[in-house]
Amino acid sequence: MTDFFDSMVPDATPEPGSFDKVESEALALQHDEISQETIGQSESKNQTPSIVKQAIGELLKSGVVDESEKRELFGHCVTHETLINQKLEPLDLAVRLDTHRGVAFVVVADAERGQEQGDDVDAWSHPLVRRQRLTLEQSLLIALLRQAFVLHEQEMGVGQSNVKIAVDELLPQYLTYFGDSGSDQKNESRLLTQLDHLKGYGVVSGVDKNQEVTIRPLIAHMANPRSLTALLETLQEKCKTDAGGEE
Known part of the structure; x- marks a missing residue:
C-alpha cells in the first residue's frame, strides 16, 4: 500500500532504518x-x-x-x-x-x-x-508624641483612627523640657524644625493647614519600652552630671 510519503517521492527508496532515524x-x-x-x-x-x-x-x-x-x-x-x-x-x-x-x-x-x-x-x-543618631531633644520629643499616641489608643482603640496633635497643644509640653526662649515665634520655629526632622524617620507627617501633625503608628515600635528605658537612663545620668557640675 502506497502511503503519503510514497506519493510525494515515488521513486525514492528509503535506506534501511531511515524511518527509525526520522522517528528518533x-x-x-x-x-x-x-x-x-x-x-x-x-x-x-x-x-x-x-x-x-x-x-x-x-x-x-x-x-x-x-x-x-x-x-x-x-x-x-x-x-x-x-x-x-x-x-x-x-x-x-x-x-x-x-x-x-x-x-x-x-x-x-x-x-x-x-x-x-x-x-x-x-x-x-x-x-x-x-x-542615624537622634539628639536628646529629638528623643524627648518622640517620647512626648508617643504619650499622645498611647492616650489616643486608650480612648479610641488601637488602629481606629489617625492620631493627630495640634502644634499649639504640643508646644507647652515641649517647652517644659527645653525652656522658653521668651519669643513665641522662636519657640514654635524650634519645635517645627524638630518635627520636620522626625518626619524623615516616618513617625510624624508634615504640619497640615490646620497646624496639626499626624503621629504615625511606627512610633509605637520606634519608641518601645526598651528605647524609652534607655532614654530615662540617659536623662538620669545627665541630671547627675549637671548636679555634679554645679557643686
Whole structure:
C-alpha cells in the first residue's frame, strides 16, 4: 500500500532504518521542546512576582509602608510576608508587620536578635543600613508624641483612627523640657524644625493647614519600652552630671 510519503517521492527508496532515524529525531525534537517548556515554567515559578518586588522596593527605599498612605502596598506586605522575608534574609533584613495599626517596617535581623538576647543595641552594624543618631531633644520629643499616641489608643482603640496633635497643644509640653526662649515665634520655629526632622524617620507627617501633625503608628515600635528605658537612663545620668557640675 502506497502511503503519503510514497506519493510525494515515488521513486525514492528509503535506506534501511531511515524511518527509525526520522522517528528518533522527531522524538528528540519533541523532548527538547518539552524540556524547554519545563525549564521556562520552572524559571517562571522562581521569578519574584512584580507586586512583591514593588513592596520590597518600597521597604528598602523608605524603611516603612504605612497602610493609611499606601494601602495596596501594605496589603502585598501582609499577603506575601513569608516570601518577602525569604528575599530579605540574604541581606540580613526582615519585615515586621503590625496589622492592628497598619504598618510594615524593615528591621536588621542581627540587631533584633541582639535585643531579644539583651545585647548592647549599639553593637550591630549593617552595610546597607546607615545608623542615624537622634539628639536628646529629638528623643524627648518622640517620647512626648508617643504619650499622645498611647492616650489616643486608650480612648479610641488601637488602629481606629489617625492620631493627630495640634502644634499649639504640643508646644507647652515641649517647652517644659527645653525652656522658653521668651519669643513665641522662636519657640514654635524650634519645635517645627524638630518635627520636620522626625518626619524623615516616618513617625510624624508634615504640619497640615490646620497646624496639626499626624503621629504615625511606627512610633509605637520606634519608641518601645526598651528605647524609652534607655532614654530615662540617659536623662538620669545627665541630671547627675549637671548636679555634679554645679557643686
